Amino acid sequence: MNNNTNYIGKPVNRVDGYAKVTGGAKYAADHHARGLCYGVVVSAGIAKGKILHIDTTEAMQLEGVFKIFTHENVSGLAWFNHSYKDMDAPPGKHFRYLQTDTITYSQQPVALVVAETFELARYAASLVKVTYKADAHVTNLTGNLDQARPPKGKKSGFKKPSSRGHFDKAFTAAPVTLDATYFHGAEHHNPMEMHATTVLYYKNGSITVYDKTQGILNTQSYVKSVFGLSGRKVKALSPFVGGAFGSGLRPQYQLFMAVLASLELKRSVKVMLTRQQMFSLGFRPITQQSLSIGSMEDGSLQAIKHEAVSGTSQFEDYVENIVNWSGMLYHCKNVKQSYQLVSLDTYTPLDMRAPGAVTGMFGLECAMDELAYKLNIDPLELRYINYSVEDGSMKKPYSSKALRDCYQQAAERFGWSQRNPEPRSMKNGHLLTGWGMATGMWDAMTVPARAKATFTADGRLTVGSATADIGTGTYTIMTQIAAETLGLPMDNVTFQLGDASLPYAYLEGGSATAASVGTAVQKACMQVRERLLDLAKDIPDSPFKGLSVAQVSFADGMMFMTETPANFIHLKDIMTLTDTGEINVTSTPLPNVFKQMKYAKNTHAAVFVEVQVDEELGAVKVTRVVSAVAAGRILNPKTARSQIMGGIVWGISGALHEESVLDHQFGRFINHNYAEYHIPVNLDINDIDVIFVEEQDDVVNPMGIKGVGEIGQVGVAAAIANAIYHATGKRIRELPITLDKLL
Known part of the structure; x- marks a missing residue:
């Protein structure tokens, strides 16, 4: 046979x-119907305050404009009387659009203009005049750290940081210590496909909703809850999605707007957000983290303290597992962890590829590199010295952990043994070459x-x-x-x-x-x-x-x-x-819960990076990346490799390019477009080598699958920052690492 x-x-x-x-392949905005009309959202021009008046007179005089929805004429919706929680909602009060005259964040949707063509709706939206009473707003995280507080409630997947041992005593007694603070601002998802919803309306009052989403059941549940519809009245579809990276986990406001207009006008309606409005949907949270590490002179870790403060909105407490990785990855008996939030006048942050791990592992792995230089120990050797076969926080062995094989295979492929450890030692004319490495870690969830x-x-x-x-x-x-x-x-x-x-x-x-x-x-x-x-x-x-x-x-x-x-x-x-x-x-x-409860379940990776830094211009080029990944059974090496490569590219982007500039005077992200929000182009990306390390795991699930969507990005930014230090001798602790920070 x-x-x-x-x-x-x-x-x-x-x-x-x-x-x-x-x-x-038809995406959410590609669907059409006879008599389809178009909605364009009007966004708030202030970060905090009140709407005094919305003048729609001039816009409504245009022939073909059907209606302009505002808080003044939207009422009677089911969610005004009932609580609603989507599958990815953090603790707090879910934001309800067009319900109040209160402005809570810049670019908050304040009106929806619906017309027979998109061009007409867009022009009419420009004629809507909104008068505000602005109040003082707060958008600066680092300027308000004194307002930091513990999170309230619990978000799905969030693990409260846990401490163990006696950090203060162990840190004081350690012969070698390190204190460092790391920071990154907001980072926006920016998938190629903008968020869009097309609602097809039928004579019997039922609707078909085509939505850009990562959870079509979440979309249907949202529509049913908000508008008080039965499941028979709402058909929800999303067969193709042009990228999301977390931005599609929660229902976004174009869904609400399109369904609202369709049910009110009894017509099919399409609403697609602009690239500028995509910056109003949530982002990787602004975060400052501090690490204090104490070790013996042989490199064995004695104490780790990892503290983080992130920004959240005024109405929800968004949380991430940022500091937790420091208690899990390395063998250390004395660990102290703290995680706090500062409420800012922005929209709620949002899960973004490997949420928490991209941030927390950047801090931890840069700190480990700094410690290695203090100890005069190879950064890879330092990780071998402190290798742990169990999750130190849970005191559980890993269901499988081939990280040691990741280190060995990636280091060999990269040629790490040829590294001259001295910063600025690898120089060719005005180009400084640097080598850096870092560990990646993520959850193996079902x-x-x-x-x-x-x-x-x-x-x-x-x-x-x-x-x-x-x-x-x-x-x-x-x-x-x-x-x-x-x-x-x-x-x-x-x-x-x-x-x-x-x-x-x-x-x-x-x-x-x-x-x-x-x-x-x-x-x-x-x-x-x-x-x-x-x-x-x-x-x-x-x-x-x-x-x-x-x-x-x-x-x-x-x-x-x-x-x-x-x-x-x-x-x-x-x-x-x-x-x-x-x-x-x-x-x-x-799942075999009793079997799984005995183990920690994670994916792991080792990332090695080579950079070239122009000594005169400060420009950084990532010339080589080798990433070895242990993620259980790989179902398709081609699609899995694409996932890891995509994560590496985004790691390069987050380390060197992406910066959402928040103007605190206006409380607004001012570079909300592809021209000024920098992302890599083909010339920025060079050799990427992906290794899948063989790993058998009969605990995570019957097929031994762990998943590869997140792990590819974790550790990349840290490896780049560490390589830049090796090249230049300058330690940059703030992302992105732009040339002005190196000059």
């Missing part, structure tokens, strides 16, 4: 690739997910779950899992997602989708296998009578006896001979 249906672990091309490159599978008499399999594909390759890897599990050609398998009518799936984020939905897909297909075997047993003179599902295998569209492969039957023949039209199953995989 030649098995040509082994797909898991193979670099299969994206099954949705053709549709995307030919324009067949979240609730279900999947359905339908196998039909023509030999085709359709599998579905209400998850998302934000460009990560979900369509492809789920198709691979389903095809291999049932032994079918991939062309015979269709995976469906982005439809709220499909079985439950949590938000697509946290690197949890492959493990969670993948497990559900595999289980659904295993249930189809069981049904096929049961049917085969009913065929007269069947050789499969008395066999269990463990005694049969599936490949090449056939079921056969594992011990005697010559005894086989085509799956289509099973359906035909038993007069079965289709098999339908829905799976609900349950």
